[in-house]
Amino acid sequence: TYSTRCSTALTGDMNPSNNFLTDSVIVRVRDVGVVQILTPSGTIDSGVVIIPQAKVKNYGSQRESFLVTFKIGNFYTNTQTVANLNPGDSVVVGFASWTALQRGNHSTKCTVALTGDINPSNNFLTGSVTVRVRDVGVSAILMPSGIIDSGTSVAPRIKIKNFGNERVSFPVWFRIYRSDNLPLNKIEKFFGYEINNTNLLDTKDNQIYEDSIFVELSPGDSAIRDFRIWTATIPDTYSLVSFSVLSGDMNSNNDTAYGSVIVRKPLHDVGVLSILAPIGSIDSGRVVNPQAVCKNFGTISENFPVIFRIGEFYIDTLMITLDPGRIDTVEFNSWIASPIGTHIMICSTALASDTNLTNNFVRDSVRVVPGVEIAENKFPLLPNKFSLEIISSNIFGSKILIKYGLPRECDIKLEIYNSSGKRVCILKINKEKPGFYYVVWDGCDKKGNKVGKGVYFCRMEAGNFIATRKIIKVDN
DSSP: OEEEEEEOOOTTOSOGGGSEEEEEEOOOOOOEEEEEEEESOEEEETTOEEOOEEEEEEOSSSOEEEEEEEEETTTEEEEEEEEEEOTTOEEEEEOOOEEOOSOEEEEEEEEEEOTTOSOGGGSEEEEEEEEEOOOEEEEEEEESOEEEETTOEEOOEEEEEEOSSSOEEEEEEEEEEEGGGSOHHHHHHHHTTOOOHHHHHTOOSSEEEEEEEEEEEOTTOEEEEEOSOEEOOSOEEEEEEEEEOOTTOSOGGGSEEEEEEEEEOOOOOEEEEEEEESOSEEETTOEEOOEEEEEEOSSSOEEEEEEEEETTTEEEEEEEEEOTTOEEEEEOOOEEOOSSEEEEEEEEEOOTTOSOGGGSEEEEEEEEEOSSOOSTTEESSOOSSOEEEESSOSEESSOEEEEEEESSOEEEEEEEEETTSOEEEEEEEEEEOSEEEEEEEOSBOTTSOBOOSEEEEEEEEETTEEEEEEEEEOOO
16 A cells, blocks of 8 residues: 655645645555476375375465366366455465375376466476376296196296386295195185285195295386296195285285196006008018007106017017107017918017006017928919008108008009109119018118108009108107
């Protein structure tokens, strides 16, 4: 408020009482502004309910009523009215509550709106808030799983993920339980995915394995982690639990993963599939290497003896090693075909721990006939048509026996091709008389090098007769 005065100055003025006049004038100031954003600010946890607050002030010279607006990012806006705020006074304004569900960094802004405000520079204030998410969990148990053999050693393996938005370090546990020992009062929680980590720590009566590791993960990252090796000894069904422990974890539903594994007794089972040679009738005095096909029907690698007998006068034993499911051809020491007559052949396996004795042997016979020595690999019986066959299984390891028949004299070509159509070798190219013949392919190419495992084809041309048979080599 200012005083005003107006006066005259006349020399000799005879009435000075009217020479001046006084009054006053008030200069009005309209100015409100934001002093401070109180909440939210800094870092807050996801899901927290916040009431945004800001402090505003009347910098002017008269009582004012005005609007105050608060914004968070692009997802929250609220306006409140301040009424009759005296000059020089401040007030804290509270806005509508906000639930912090939007993770990450967000800008905040508070603005006042007064018509005629002479100082817009203090009409707003900005800030920021970070919504923090602390959330980690075990995504899956990767190992062990399914069915494993007793005696197998395996490192339990999990996949773990940081679902939050800050880098964290935390422990992860892995536990293995005998399912049949799981207490009844734990079963519902155990299989209902409601396990409580604190209770789990106390469940020692059925626990047979425990290990923990520390993991550090950046936001959104996943990792595969292994624990200390566990050796499965007792055949049984086992329940698996892996869980993370993070202070302040906001989502416990993904902390724990569950699994199971069956430990079975290892299956020991080897046997003989077929006898490849000698077969049919052969000439007295002919030299033959007995051959048989063996298989490991079990679940673990086995080293075992294979015995080949002919009558009471020939016996040979070889030790072989086969992985589970593998098939191989066993070739024994040579036998000179004698004496004349029909002789029983038996090829057998002798694995001490074999659990299935029904496939341990194959029985067959061979006939030794008198006569002059005839062409090698030729049978004296005459066929009535052309033929090409793979003796026994077309799956072999190192050698395979191929038999063909010629009803008349003709040129014969017997070749091996690979799956790409490229010729590997020529087994026979000659003019042959009528009869049955057999040839052993030793799994080598034309240069004598062993070929790799895979699919091959035996192709025969005899006069106008053409035939092809598929064979599968299972060893390199």
